[in-house]
Amino acid sequence: MSTLATPPLGLYVHLPWCVRKCPYCDFNSHTAPDQLPVGDYLAALRADLNSELERAQGRHIETVFIGGGTPSLFPADAIGTVLEWLGDHLAADAEITLEANPGTLEQGRFAGFRAAGVNRLSIGVQSFDDARLRALGRIHGPDDARRAVDAAHDAGFETFNVDLMFALPGQDHAGAMADIDEALRLGAPHISHYQLTIEPNTVFYSRPPALPDEETAWAMQQACSAHLSGHGLQRYEVSAWGRPGHACRHNLNYWRFGDYLAIGAGGHGKVSDEHRGRISRYRKVRVPALYMARAREGRADAECTDVPAADRPLEFLMNALRLDEGFSLSLFTARTGLPAAAIADRIQGAVDDGLLERDGDRVRTTPAGHTYLDSLLQRFLPETP
Template sequence: MLTLPPLSLYIHIPWCVRKCPYCDFNSHQSDTHVPEQAYVAALARDLAADAELAQGRRLTSIFFGGGTPSLFSCAAIGEILNSAERIIGFEENIEITLEANPGTFEQDKFRGFRSAGVNRLSIGIQSFNDEQLQALGRIHDGDAALKATDTARRAGFDNLNLDLMHGLPGQSLAAAMQDLNTALALEPEHLSWYQLTIEPNTVFYSKPPTLPVEDTLADIQDVGHDKLQQAGFKRYEVSAYARTARAKHNMNYWQFGDYLGIGAGAHGKFTTPNNGTIFRQWKTRQPDAYLNADAGPGRFPNPFCAGREVIEPDARALEFLLNALRLTEGCAPTTFTERTGLPLDALEPHWQELAGKGLVQSRSQRIATTELGMRFLNDVLGAYT
């Protein structure tokens, strides 16, 4: 039987100083002043129109993503958070994350973001190597990345995530480990350590760089994983390592929780136990169109909404597994039934076949892969497509 899961809020800020050649997110380079106040007001109207989807729940986490959310002023971030608390409400100990870049201009804001209510900062470092940063189209250098973490600490942030890529153009095992050693020396609470992938609709897709060969990529992953474990970081998701604090917001995604999504192109997912429905929706993608989305009648109760689709029962097992099997510990069997409304038998006959190959655990104990299955996760998920 379906039950209401926890509720999170994703807030999309679509502007950035420069579009990175590997980025496939809904981000738009702005060479001029962004329409901050108009966008803040639109976000509040968007959230108010979605308020009934909360179904009485308060927010367990908020995540500002982009684009570059730290382009906005501290006052604007505070105003957005005040609207979220007024319209939906906050659970005690809510986690509020903001993505930030290490540019000097943004570092000056860190203390203001903390005062506005942000209690977790995610800094997009990607690399500490200046040549690699240039190849990735980043606007900061390695020194700025080091200073950003120091500034964040002095601003009062005690829950810090660093985003770090590996498998970069021309990167050797030694260079990748130097990046990782530098990050570990900064003692963040959390590391998102992931391999660069070439996505469609990016500059790198049309003009692909020369990436390390498969053997080097495998060595980077294996040696880096061991190094992280030795440093006290536990891998709890494919590319997420926690020393003290897992990302509450991302855990809700991976456990097939619900989330409101506001802002240009933001997505949301919702459970309605009364009629046994799970659906997702997405907002108008282009920033200019989003700002004016409620100027006329819309097709949906929320005029900012560009589309909705129901996740039918026969698609829910795969939707759940696409998220939950990214977790090294997976999920409890009861979580599968509560979040999908399906019996455990819905996983058969594939689960038994995968278990026979040593790729997944017994479904009566955990909905999880084995260590071998995590290495071949695409093959596990492929059984359900």
């Protein structure tokens, strides 16, 4: 086995409460009580972080992503407290993202979040169409979404993301394009644009809404992609578009198979140990009350498992092949600890079939490979007897 190199490090912070659970959401989110247990949850996060920093192996945290749930339900001083704990562990130029929903009660907090140290927002707009928002169970309307984007500008955020979904219940081609146009008009420097999928353990899974057919959804995606490109946003990942300098560094670390710590109920982390040649994945206890109790006892992990060498090619490629830049074979070796020869034959087979292209050390998907990414990834499943 080749030498495993220690990759860059991020931190994910999970705040699990929402005003209301959306019917399509399969994240670990819970309807907020009348009074958020901010103090108790912060105490649990502090104890959890103390344990997590041992996994940092002396590395600076280069990116922080505060997700949920709806993190912007928490007051700005609570977010600032979490960031203060990081102290010297945080890189001087760290990207610090906070997810925010466009509810009118939250917009006034944007300036507070900026003052607390957050330098990037991800605003969960999903659509600017009132009927589509109601179909998705969102608590905000189109005007709330517009005000939220304006508030991000006003609060001094130089970069932020607008989340948009397409192939929504009752949505047509014109509606999908109108959402893109509105986000562009509002000056969003980064747009996440992804298809609504029906996930298990959601309301939509048990009571599926009528969605556009696959052909219509594909046409929406192609037209919206061309429109975004035509307005100066570059696609750098399957569903991520940004103007130059506005790519999400935290997500790029995921897609390049970097390391990330996790604190908060249900958070997932990944760490590499180059001295032992190990890569481990772990997750935290999901239920908020149980998480708070366990974290204070130093037992917030629900499970921790090593990634076997046989599984590493698929795990790496599931992320790296989403990127338009693809990956270098030297990065594959550094992040997995495996020689490039471990995947050379399968890469060549995919090149021969027009799904991948290779230029020296660099490998990336072709347009056909992007279209049939799931089938392409199946070629890298662990070999079994």
